[in-house]
Amino acid sequence: MRKLKSKISASFKSKRINVFLLFLLCSFLILIFSKLSKEYTKTVAFEIEKLNLPEEKVILRDSILINITLKTHGFRWLKYSFDKPKIKIDFSKDVIQKESVYVWNKSVAYLNNTQFDKQVQLLSITPDTLVFRYGVNMVKKVPVKLNADIKFGAGYNTINPIEIEPDSVLVIGPHVLVSEIDLLETEDVILNDIRTDLNVETKLKLPKSSTDLKFSDANITLKANVEKFTEGTLKVPVRIINVPNGINLKYFPKEVNVSYYVSLKNFKSIKLNDFKVVCDYSKIIENQSFLVPELLQFPKTVKNAKINQQQIEFIISK
Numbered sequence: 001m002r003k004l005k006s007k008i009s010a011s012f013k014s015k016r017i018n019v020f021l022l023f024l025l026c027s028f029l030i031l032i033f034s035k036l037s038k039e040y041t042k043t044v045a046f047e048i049e050k051l052n053l054p055e056e057k058v059i060l061r062d063s064i065l066i067n068i069t070l071k072t073h074g075f076r077w078l079k080y081s082f083d084k085p086k087i088k089i090d091f092s093k094d095v096i097q098k099e100s101v102y103v104w105n106k107s108v109a110y111l112n113n114t115q116f117d118k119q120v121q122l123l124s125i126t127p128d129t130l131v132f133r134y135g136v137n138m139v140k141k142v143p144v145k146l147n148a149d150i151k152f153g154a155g156y157n158t159i160n161p162i163e164i165e166p167d168s169v170l171v172i173g174p175h176v177l178v179s180e181i182d183l184l185e186t187e188d189v190i191l192n193d194i195r196t197d198l199n200v201e202t203k204l205k206l207p208k209s210s211t212d213l214k215f216s217d218a219n220i221t222l223k224a225n226v227e228k229f230t231e232g233t234l235k236v237p238v239r240i241i242n243v244p245n246g247i248n249l250k251y252f253p254k255e256v257n258v259s260y261y262v263s264l265k266n267f268k269s270i271k272l273n274d275f276k277v278v279c280d281y282s283k284i285i286e287n288q289s290f291l292v293p294e295l296l297q298f299p300k301t302v303k304n305a306k307i308n309q310q311q312i313e314f315i316i317s318k
Contacts, residue, residue, distance in 0.1 A: 148191070236277045258308070
């Protein structure tokens, strides 16, 4: 019986505590809503958001903040507490351009009508005039250098050289910064055992001064067609050039083996007359008894074409 009474007593005490906490929470919420519904006057530092600044212009000495005194209720002040407030200045219509400067001077009424709603009363702006000194931007087209280590699967390779898109980038910014940039490199691309077509995006390594510069692109795409390759060999006739008149030249062998790699798709299209091997007699040095064959022509679709014989023996007969 005593245990039952003890449990009932504890239950009533627990309910009283819960009711007390509920009333305390309600009182706190009422107090907060009461405070937020009242109007307050405060001065807030606004950042400047520049819109439609001509690309050929660059602000040299920036006006970062403008102090604005506002009057509004507490709920509106929450917005300015959690977000970084900004004032927008449209350089296509809100400023006056003078010699080397843009001047912004707007009345309280203008800001009230365009950038604040009716529940916010704007009281003052400090300073009410902003001066933006500007210089002329430089626009420069610079090439992109690919940093890549690409290893293909056994027997695979690209049909054509790897393409990067775009292969050049426009850099826009102060002349003193842009003039120092001659090329932009990509971040390192490391790929292994590639057996399918390439379509990989990578970022550019931007200079430390990139916050003051604009780039037409910040990413580069690598593209290439990858196919299975096989080795081919052809016996190609050797032709001697630049032999002086009156010299009768005999040489051996008349043909040399030329090996090459080609995709399976293009293997049957390779013809003997696609290759040209010559020996230039004018390149012989004194007492040299052999000619050096050179591969002057081979199809664009083959890779690693090479002559398997490095010397052509010759004699001069009368």
